[in-house]
Amino acid sequence: MTNDAHSTPTDTPGIEELEAQERRLVLPRFTYDDAWTLGSLLVELARERQAPVAVDIHRAGQQLFHAALPGSTPDNDAWIARKRRVVERYGSASYLVGARFRAKGTSFEASSRLDPDVYAAHGGSFPLHVECAGVIGAVTVSGLPQLEDHRLVVEALERFLARV
Numbered sequence: 001m002t003n004d005a006h007s008t009p010t011d012t013p014g015i016e017e018l019e020a021q022e023r024r025l026v027l028p029r030f031t032y033d034d035a036w037t038l039g040s041l042l043v044e045l046a047r048e049r050q051a052p053v054a055v056d057i058h059r060a061g062q063q064l065f066h067a068a069l070p071g072s073t074p075d076n077d078a079w080i081a082r083k084r085r086v087v088e089r090y091g092s093a094s095y096l097v098g099a100r101f102r103a104k105g106t107s108f109e110a111s112s113r114l115d116p117d118v119y120a121a122h123g124g125s126f127p128l129h130v131e132c133a134g135v136i137g138a139v140t141v142s143g144l145p146q147l148e149d150h151r152l153v154v155e156a157l158e159r160f161l162a163r164v
Contacts, residue, residue: 039065053143079142082120095123124149
């Protein structure tokens with residue numbers, strides 16, 4: 001069972017911090033090999049934490065990486081698809097999109113006019129933003145509470161950028 005709809009109340013990042021993450025985590029390029037490296041890094045981090053997650057990387061409509069770790073379920077793949085669609089539509093992290101709706105005193109589900117069976121503005125999907133190209137895809141994790149999914153992806157992107 002996944003807890004993507006829930007978030008831990010402590011140290012919840014504000015919109016400014018989430019937007020700063022997106023500005024900071026811009027990639028110089030994103031190749032097939034980069035997808036493997038980033039995906040493998042996410043799997044390594046998740047295994048270290050015994051996190052029951054699924055990991056997915058999409059670029060321009062093509063799945064470049066997918067892994068399901070012990071404890072993950074097919075439901076995690078459904079969450080991945082729904083969160084990734086939010087990134088593809090809004091060009092922002094799924095957690096940030098949800099936070100923007102909450103900051104307006106509403107929810108994504110109530111105000112986006114999008115089918116919640118198709119879109120989920122819950123944490124865990126982050127845009128792959130490439131310099132001079134814009135958002136070209138998304139890296140997504142599902143299986144932890146939404147803020148933890150988001151933080152895992154951000155940590156992996158930070159480590160990945162330190163290597164390139």
